[in-house]
Amino acid sequence: MSLPHGYPFDPSYGHDLESLLAVAPPTEPADFADFWHARLARALAVEPGPRLRPSALAHPRFWVQDLEYDSTDGVQIRGWLLTPLDRPPRLGLVLGHGYGGIDRPPLVLPRADAAYLIPCFRGLSLSRRPPISEDPNWHVLHDIQDRNRYVLAGCADDIWTGVSALTELLPDLAGHIGYAGISLGGGLGAIALAWDGRIGRGHFNVPTFGHQPLRLELPTTGSGEAVRTFVRDQGRVPDGLRYLDAALAARHIRQPIHVAAARFDPVVPPPGQFAVYNALAGERRLLVLDAGHFDYPQRRAQDAELLSQLWAFFAPL
Secondary structure (H helix, E strand, O other): OOOOOOOOOOOOOOOOHHHHOOOOOOOOOOOHHHHHHHHHHHHHOOOOOOEEEEOOOOOOOEEEEEEEEEOHHHOEEEEEEEEEOOOOOOEEEEEEOOOOOOOOOOOOOOOOOEEEEEEOOOOOHHHOOOOOOOOHHHHOOOOOOOOOOOHHHHHHHHHHHHHHHHHHHOHHHOOOEEEEEEOHHHHHHHHHHHHOOOEEEEEEEOOOOOOHHHHOOOOOOOHHHHHHHHHHHHOOOOHHHHHOOHHHHHOOOOOOEEEEEEOOOOOOOHHHHHHHHHHOOOOEEEEEEOOOOOOOOOHHHHHHHHHHHHHHHOOOO
16 A cells, blocks of 8 residues: 655555565474463562552543552552543453553443543653653663563563452453554553463554564654664674564464554564465454554544444443
8 A cells, every 4th residue: 555655755655555465473492381381470479559549530430440469570660550430340451552652541441331441651751761762763672682671571461460450450351351552552462461361352553562673674754763773783683582472472373363454564563564464374364554653535434433443342241
């Protein structure tokens, strides 16, 4: 797909839909699953001890509370808990934000009968934590040389400890929890759902860091370009990067998954997005977007279609 743009590269990367649907995931490290299973076990051992307080923020359909909980490595995660004003929540959704951060809960949410736990990932927005940089181009590189310390692996922990916090706050929602994430939150969602059966179904919107080897070949305007530059300057692929691959994780997901993947995206290359979808082995649904991280004529209509699909997709929870 071609849209008018001023980028020095083609944000469709020469692909049509047929070729995007043929992108296969790369080869995974032999201990890929073992690494993530151990990581999940460590996160599940954390007692998140969620703390709530009244929020200065308001929402027309939900009661907003400021939230803080403990994650791995002694990190405190901050964000919000939203519960319906007019009914008890029937399901719970953890929402994952993009690299632009998040300063308040979204106004438009897919279901009125859900409670929403919205964490700010470590180092970003309300969970800022020096010396981790809030700048995506530096955040994405923080401890990238060490898979055990890489900040994005820690962000996956923040999802798992967030699920623990949500079920501690609202025990009746155990077994009725889903996940929805965009861009950074989409890629992290693939990592999280691959190993955590407490999350019953998930949605990934223009998910990032799918197919890392391919990602290193494609220019972008996003944080991926910082990774490309780092790898070029270092002359090697850092250890953390080989294990933070959403397409590899997607091969291990068994829950139903809904993916919104774009054919044109200057920030998250479409081949990586589709690699995540293509790798899914279980029940899967796809909404093809004209573009991601970019305004386009059909955006409002496609946003409305996505919201409608997600309302139905999360209903079985």
